[in-house]
Amino acid sequence: MSENRPLALVTGSSRGIGKFICEKLIVDGYDVVGCSRNASELVNAHYQHIAADVSDQSSVLNLFKQIRKEHGSLSVIINNAGIASMNHCLLTTVDAFDRVLNVNLKGTFLVSREGAKLMRRHNFGRIVNLSTVAVPMSLEGESAYVASKSGVEALTKVLARELAEYGITVNALGPSPIETDLIKGVGADKIAKIVNRLALKRLGRVEDVYNVIEFFIRPASDYITGQVIYLGGI
Amino acid sequence: MERSQLLTLVLEQIEEHLQQTQIGNDASQPLPKISEDTPLYGKDGLVDSLGLVSIVLSVEQAINDELDSEIVIADDRAMSQKSSPFGTPGRLVDYTMLLINERK
Ligand SMILES: NC(=O)c1ccc[n+]([C@@H]2O[C@H](COP(=O)([O-])OP(=O)(O)OC[C@H]3O[C@@H](n4cnc5c(N)ncnc54)[C@H](OP(=O)(O)O)[C@@H]3O)[C@@H](O)[C@H]2O)c1
Numbered sequence: 005m006s007e008n009r010p011l012a013l014v015t016g017s018s019r020g021i022g023k024f025i026c027e028k029l030i031v032d033g034y035d036v037v038g039c040s041r042n043a044s045e046l047v048n049a050h051y052q053h054i055a056a057d058v059s060d061q062s063s064v065l066n067l068f069k070q071i072r073k074e075h076g077s078l079s080v081i082i083n084n085a086g087i088a089s090m091n092h093c094l095l096t097t098v099d100a101f102d103r104v105l106n107v108n109l110k111g112t113f114l115v116s117r118e119g120a121k122l123m124r125r126h127n128f129g130r131i132v133n134l135s136t137v138a139v140p141m142s143l144e145g146e147s148a149y150v151a152s153k154s155g156v157e158a159l160t161k162v163l164a165r166e167l168a169e170y171g172i173t174v175n176a177l178g179p180s181p182i183e184t185d186l187i188k189g190v191g192a193d194k195i196a197k198i199v200n201r202l203a204l205k206r207l208g209r210v211e212d213v214y215n216v217i218e219f220f221i222r223p224a225s226d227y228i229t230g231q232v233i234y235l236g237g238i
Numbered sequence: 239m240e241r242s243q244l245l246t247l248v249l250e251q252i253e254e255h256l257q258q259t260q261i262g263n264d265a266s267q268p269l270p271k272i273s274e275d276t277p278l279y280g281k282d283g284l285v286d287s288l289g290l291v292s293i294v295l296s297v298e299q300a301i302n303d304e305l306d307s308e309i310v311i312a313d314d315r316a317m318s319q320k321s322s323p324f325g326t327p328g329r330l331v332d333y334t335m336l337l338i339n340e341r342k
Contacts (some may be wrong), residue, residue, distance in 0.1 A: 065308035072303070121295050141264070 005050060007120055009035040011075045014223075015058050016085030018044040020184035021134070024210040025217060026051060032218065037075070039067055040085065058085045059103075060112030066162050068118040077126055080221050081119045083112040083133040083156075088186055093147040101148045107203055108152035113159060118168050118175070129172035130221040131158050137180045140238050141201060145194075153178075164230030173229035177216045178209040180236035203237025239305065239338055245274060245331045247304075251296045252278070252327060255289060274328035283325075290324055297334065309337050 012029045016022040019040025023046055026036045030050045037045055046053070052074075056067040070089040071078060085155030087107045089100045112133050135153045137145050157176055164174040180202055181187055181195050199205050212235050219225060249272055256269050270276070275285045279290045282330065291312075298311045311334055316323050323333030 039289075062308070063309070067310050069306075071303070072299075073306075121299065124295070125299075 005035045005052060006011070009033055009050065010079035011037065012073065012080035012082065013075060013078060013115070013119060014038045014084055015111065016040050017046065017053070018042050020186060021179070021213055022082070022084040025084060025214060028218075029080070029213045029216065031109075031203060034080065035075070037071055041068075053237070058083075058169045058218070059106035059121050061114055064111075064114040067115075068122065072122060077093075078119055078122045079126075079128060079130065080216060081115060081123075081129070081131045083115055083131065085111055086134055086153075086186070088146065088149045088206050089148075090145055090149070090152055091192055092145055096148055104148040105152050105155070107156040108149070109159070112156050116159070116163055120170065120172055120178065123172050124167075125168035126169040127169065129167070130169075130215050130225075131172060131174040132155075133174070133176040135160075135176045135178040135234075137178050137198070137202070137234050137236060137238050139178060139217055140228060141198065160232065161230045167227060171226070173220070173226060175220045175229060176232040177220070178232060178234040178238075180235055180238075181211050182208040182210060182213070186203065195209075199236075206236075208235045239301070239335075241331060241335055244301075244335060244338075245327065246301055248327050248334070251300060252284070252293055255262050255296065258286065259289065265312070272327065274331070275326050278326050278330065279324050280322065282333055291298050294324065294330070297330065301334065301338070303337065307338070307341060308339065311337065313337075 011033040013037060014022050014026050017026050024048055027185045029036050030048055030087050035050050037052050037054060039054050041057050045051045052068050054070055057063045085107060087104055098215035116131055133156050135157050138150050139153050139157060143150055160174050161175040167174060183199055199207060216233050252272055277324060279285055294311050298309060301309055323329050
């Protein structure tokens with residue numbers, strides 16, 4: 005970690021999309037703090053892992069206490085930590101519903117709230133939230149997941165307005181299906197069906213995700229806020 | 239942290255905020271004298287709701303830096319109290335003192 009590289013926080017950095025985002029941010033000149041409940045395989049001089057559960061307020065406060073103490077400022081947040089629950093609504097338990105809402109929606113809220121407190125010190129910040137194409141598709145079989153990510157999109161738009169005066173932009177991006185642990189349990193036929201509803205009929209790639217993130221976090225993107233970009237053409 | 243120390247910290251943060259926003263945007267105007275009982279927010283208050291957010295967050299951060307703590311001042315209790323704990327600097331100090339003592 006070095007003094008003159010801007011700091012980015014990526015939640016859910018231990019694997020999948022989050023891990024890739026961390027690697028790319030490092031290449032692009034950022035110091036990166038990553039968090040997830042478990043350890044990360046990523047070892048790099050510009051990467052620091054802090055174990056945290058984004059759905060737990062005290063864990064998030066502790067995460068930011070460390071960031072404040074060790075780094076003092078924060079430029080970018082990628083709210084990537086997320087879980088899914090694929091089930092018909094009639095078979096969705098209240099526990100599963102709570103878990104999904106807590107991690108995806110409450111987690112995004114808590115990390116954004118605490119992060120914005122730090123970002124406002126320098127009157128600059130970029131927050132990017134992860135949604136999904138399942139929202140505009142109103143995808144059946146994912147009621148809790150889609151509800152949580154719809155909440156994330158609504159939060160994105162309200163925070164964009166509330167945080168604008170601090171130089172903080174808040175945007176979201178909705179990936180199409182990408183091969184990670186998250187969709188391991190979803191049948192190939194269901195994935196194919198989703199892909200067929202896209203204009204561009206292929207699976208998404210982590211590179212596609214980073215492309216949009218890279219656009220949102222550029223200093224020159226300071227006139228773009230409250231927007232949701234979907235991959236694949238929906 | 240003593241109450242008097244906290245009061246000084248709160249008054250400093252308020253003054254800094256007022257300086258930054260230059261009440262009335264007239265730099266030549268002296269800043270109003272602020273004491274424990276100066277109306278801060280609400281009727282005849284010095285600041286609007288956005289100003290209050292800024293001050294409360296600055297106080298929260300200054301305390302957390304100083305005490306190495308994780309206090310959240312704008313908690314549910316603060317928001318649900320009949321008379322706002324942010325009405326005057328003194329009330330903000332009392333409420334924050336309560337939070338500091340509770341974590342011991
Ligand atoms: N893959 C897709 O097809 C797809 C499509 C659209 C949107 N997305 C979105 O993209 C994001 C990343 O998904 P992914 O595919 O990379 O998922 P993934 O491979 O399952 O990884 C999820 C990451 O989130 C972390 N995480 C889970 N719960 C957490 C919690 N409570 N606190 C902190 N970290 C937590 C996990 O680490 P730990 O388990 O160690 O905590 C892991 O690092 C999610 O928001 C997802 O909804 C994915």
